[in-house]
Amino acid sequence: MGLVVAVTGAGSGLGRALAVRLAADGTRLILVGRRAGRLRETRDACVAGGGKAGDIVELPLDLTGPDAAAAVAEAATTAFDGLDALVNNAAxxxxGALDRTGMATFAGLLQVNLVAxxxxxxxxxxxLRxxxxxxxxxxSIGGLLAVPGRSYYGAAKAGLHHLTRSLARELAPDIRVNAVLPGAVDTEMYDDLGIDDDDVxxxxxxxxxTTPLGRMGRPEDVVPWIVMLLGPAAAWMTGSLLVVDGGRSC
Structure with missing residues (x-):
């Protein structure tokens, strides 16, 4: 039987591309996201790519809800009697500048990118134990770079990086914890930044x-590195922050 992997933010972008790749490799999946219709599209793409429909569970929920985390654990137990990996991809x-961005926005970024x-x-x-x-x-390399107008997002991602390294020590040797830090990847996220079209x-x-390799990334540039961290090639890796950014953070 294949590994059981829960992927958050599975309804689009990097999460969907990862799910399709994992399904083709025989992975059993729990697809987590806010929009049921988009999760169904991801499931269909997984099946079209060689995955088995019976190996895919769709779990539409808001990860900032009080019972969301427990629901993911329950789905893994009910459907597959366990879990081998969690990919915290939802973001x-x-x-926006400090003087034009309220604390409610900052709190929302922390909830999605760090607390969830x-x-x-x-x-x-x-x-996982x-x-x-x-x-x-x-x-994200946004958690490494100091850029005006992106301080709240950067702070939330920097917190996730610290959480990664801290949990790697706390949960070892039973659970490995690593992170992939993409640069600018061209996904639907750029359609919902809270700024106008000209600014986008x-x-x-x-x-x-500002990217030495001269283009924005694509999901397929990042997915193989996540797959690597999930597999035996990364058996002696924990606490790593793996930058995949076309050189932008150099």
């Missing part, structure tokens, strides 16, 4: 200009 980005991954890690840790499994967090266009131009 939210909001950009912490709660999920806590909820599934007993299952049993399987000697792994957690992969999807961070300028942002995209800036991302390309």
């Amino acid at each position: 939210q980005a909001r950009f 991954p912490a709660a999920l890690s806590q909820a599934v840790a007993p299952l 049993r399987s000697r499994g792994t957690i992969v967090n999807v961070g 266009a300028r942002l995209r131009t800036e991302m390309v200009r």
